[in-house]
Amino acid sequence: MILRLAIASLIARALTVGMTILAIALSVALFLGVEKVRTGAKESFADTISGTDLIVGARSGSVQLLLYSVFRIGNATNNVSWESYQDIATRPDVEWIVPISLGDSHRQFRVMGTTRAFFDHYKYRQGRSLETADGVIMDDLFDTVIGADVATTLGYSVGDPIVVAHGLASFSEHKNQPFRISGILAKTGTPVDRTVIVSMEAIEAIHVDWRSGAQIPGQVTPVDVIRQMELTPKAITAALVGVESPLQTFALQRAINEYRQEPLLAVLPGVALQELWGIVGIAETALLAVSAMVVVTALIGMMATIFSSLNERRREMAIFRAMGARPTTILGLLVLEAMLMAALGALLGLALLYAGLSVAQPMIDSAFGLWLPVTAPSLQELWVILAVVGAGAIVSMVPALRAYRMSLADGMLVRT
Amino acid sequence: MLRHWTCGACFDVTDAILHLATVDFRWRGRSGFSVSVPNFAMNAGETVLLLGESGSGKSTLLSLICGTMLPDAGRVNIAGQDLATLSSSARDRFRAEQIGVIFQQFNLLPFGTVIDNILLPLRFAPERRKRAGDAKATAATLCTALGLPGEILGHRANTLSVGQQQRVAVARALIGQPPLIIADEPTSALDADSQAVFLDLLFQQTAANKASLLMVSHDPRLADRFDRVVRMEDIARIHRVAA
Numbered sequence: 254m255i256l257r258l259a260i261a262s263l264i265a266r267a268l269t270v271g272m273t274i275l276a277i278a279l280s281v282a283l284f285l286g287v288e289k290v291r292t293g294a295k296e297s298f299a300d301t302i303s304g305t306d307l308i309v310g311a312r313s314g315s316v317q318l319l320l321y322s323v324f325r326i327g328n329a330t331n332n333v334s335w336e337s338y339q340d341i342a343t344r345p346d347v348e349w350i351v352p353i354s355l356g357d358s359h360r361q362f363r364v365m366g367t368t369r370a371f372f373d374h375y376k377y378r379q380g381r382s383l384e385t386a387d388g389v390i391m392d393d394l395f396d397t398v399i400g401a402d403v404a405t406t407l408g409y410s411v412g413d414p415i416v417v418a419h420g421l422a423s424f425s426e427h428k429n430q431p432f433r434i435s436g437i438l439a440k441t442g443t444p445v446d447r448t449v450i451v452s453m454e455a456i457e458a459i460h461v462d463w464r465s466g467a468q469i470p471g472q473v474t475p476v477d478v479i480r481q482m483e484l485t486p487k488a489i490t491a492a493l494v495g496v497e498s499p500l501q502t503f504a505l506q507r508a509i510n511e512y513r514q515e516p517l518l519a520v521l522p523g524v525a526l527q528e529l530w531g532i533v534g535i536a537e538t539a540l541l542a543v544s545a546m547v548v549v550t551a552l553i554g555m556m557a558t559i560f561s562s563l564n565e566r567r568r569e570m571a572i573f574r575a576m577g578a579r580p581t582t583i584l585g586l587l588v589l590e591a592m593l594m595a596a597l598g599a600l601l602g603l604a605l606l607y608a609g610l611s612v613a614q615p616m617i618d619s620a621f622g623l624w625l626p627v628t629a630p631s632l633q634e635l636w637v638i639l640a641v642v643g644a645g646a647i648v649s650m651v652p653a654l655r656a657y658r659m660s661l662a663d664g665m666l667v668r669t
Numbered sequence: 670m671l672r673h674w675t676c677g678a679c680f681d682v683t684d685a686i687l688h689l690a691t692v693d694f695r696w697r698g699r700s701g702f703s704v705s706v707p708n709f710a711m712n713a714g715e716t717v718l719l720l721g722e723s724g725s726g727k728s729t730l731l732s733l734i735c736g737t738m739l740p741d742a743g744r745v746n747i748a749g750q751d752l753a754t755l756s757s758s759a760r761d762r763f764r765a766e767q768i769g770v771i772f773q774q775f776n777l778l779p780f781g782t783v784i785d786n787i788l789l790p791l792r793f794a795p796e797r798r799k800r801a802g803d804a805k806a807t808a809a810t811l812c813t814a815l816g817l818p819g820e821i822l823g824h825r826a827n828t829l830s831v832g833q834q835q836r837v838a839v840a841r842a843l844i845g846q847p848p849l850i851i852a853d854e855p856t857s858a859l860d861a862d863s864q865a866v867f868l869d870l871l872f873q874q875t876a877a878n879k880a881s882l883l884m885v886s887h888d889p890r891l892a893d894r895f896d897r898v899v900r901m902e903d904i905a906r907i908h909r910v911a912a
Contacts, residue, residue: 254785254788254789254792255792257785258778258780258781258785258789261778261780261781261782261785261825262778262780264780265779265780568775569778569779572772572775572776572777572778572789573778573789574737574761575735575764575770575772576765576770576789576790576792576793576841577761577762577764577765577766577790577793577794578761578765578792578793579757579758579761579762579793580757581758582793664732664735664737664738665731665732665735665737665770666728666731666732666737
């Protein structure tokens with residue numbers, strides 16, 4: 254009955270109570286949303302590469318190597334010579350090795366030179382392989398396979414010709430050696446979706462007339478001539494390595510890191526990811542703290558609403574007291590109301606989040622390559638809701654204690 | 670006199686439902702306003718009209734009787750129980766068990782239904798709830814007896830007219846048969862015709878419950894309905910140091 258009266262009392266003040274609940278709902282949606290994006294981004298990052306034991310590149314930082322080789326973020330400071338690559342590839346503990354050559358682009362997308370082995374060994378999301386949605390893996394020197402996002406963004410289909418630009422965001426294009434799209438990959442939710450893949454030889458081929466990053470003036474080697482040329486790469490950007498046995502991973506890593514002929518770096522993708530989380534962790538915590546502060550602000554807003562309602566509700570409290578209610582009952586009633594508001598707000602916030610998520614999911618995916626799964630509320634989210642209700646109860650103690658003192662002093666008299 | 674309750678700790682067993690003896694009460698924080706009541710008693714089943722102008726200490730007296738305030742000296746006995754010997758929460762429950770209260774106006778929780786308002790005191794008084802039997806049926810019977818339409822029970826209190834609200838307040842005061850009914854100017858918000866009807870119903874139902882009625886008013890015209898009329902100035906002394 255007390256609960257029913259508390260609910261009736263809230264309904265009677267529907268406007269202010271509704272506003273308070275809405276404020277709590279928005280703050281909870283923000284908090285849970287930040288958490289959702291945070292874990293979503295983490296999972297999405299962690300899902301990007303699997304099955305690769307080591308990433309090898311020129312000596313720099315492990316996070317940097319991971320970012321440019323796998324996520325196409327940032328650039329390599331140096332290359333790995335073809336000789337060093339061959340040296341590593343022929344080691345007995347190396348089961349497979351895939352070279353990667355980066356540096357060119359097509360529109361806003363990066364071009365990656367690699368070998369067919371990439372399609373065999375690159376795995377994402379716990380061991381899934383790349384598949385073509387349309388067409389086939391490249392066959393010819395000037396064939397290319399493009400990621401799903403490249404195809405949808407630029408409206409490409411199999412057979413279309415594309416021209417690769419030299420460098421990133423550059424105006425100098427490799428016009429003389431146009432490529433033909435041979436296949437389009439199925440969506441993976443990884444940076445592969447935003448990558449134009451060509452063969453290692455093709456990267457060499459389009460740079461035949463280039464020296465030190467600039468086109469040799471006047472020199473245009475015909476495509477037919479290029480096809481006849483020896484197109485062994487001189488250098489690669491990085492390489493993905495799989496070892497024969499997991500036990501050999503660390504020995505191989507050390508061997509590469511101590512390679513005498515060239516300063517190289519080998520990192521374990523998982524370890525590098527952890528290092529990355531360590532760096533972004535501070536920003537993450539700050540973001541979470543800010544959104545938690547928003548929740549606290551909403552709860553303090555609720556406290557203010559309860560405070561301002563106390564005077565007009567003195568009559569109500571006097572009636573309760575005259576009927577035999579103890580001052581603690583008055584206190585409990587106010588705390589109960591606050592908990593109801595906080596619970597409604599938190600649940601509404603959760604509903605808002607999921608509604609917003611299901612609407613915005615495709616947009617977030619296409620804009621940021623971030624797939625936020627709409628799953629049943631996690632245990633953690635339920636804890637957040639409980640915490641909000643608990644915090645609401647604690648915050649409401651301040652006006653509730655005031656009401657307690659007021660009703661103790663007023664008794665059943667009301668001085669209005 | 671039929672007694673519906675039992676009281677193990679009673680030491681002053683008389684027939685008085687209410688007895689104030691050498692009571693002294695001083696408002697704290699207010700400059701020297703104090704009330705003293707040397708002796709005032711009411712018999713069980715008696716109806717008493719307490720006449721007093723505003724500022725005569727009526728409200729303070731009612732708070733002392735209801736036990737929301739305690740006297741600085743003297744005793745307040747309700748049904749033989751000295752209120753001062755009870756803890757504050759026991760006093761709150763004792764009030765719920767023994768006293769039905771009717772205010773001047775705004776008696777009801779505006780957002781609650783009529784039935785919720787009527788049953789509210791039972792929530793705090795388990796013995797009174799037992800006496801009420803099937804509480805909802807009892808509430809319905811009381812409402813009918815008070816001339817309220819049956820369907821009103823489910824209505825929200827703030828949809829009722831003032832006259833209806835006062836009758837609901839009577840039903841709430843009477844449910845579970847508390848031995849003492851206290852009414853604080855219950856008719857002052859009503860017009861003359863409604864006043865007469867309201868008082869008829871109040872007396873009829875109080876008598877049916879064999880309850881005592883202490884009604885506070887400033888209107889001496891009501892006097893002939895009551896067993897006894899008491900003037901505030903006859904039973905209480907007000908001291909004001911600074912007016």
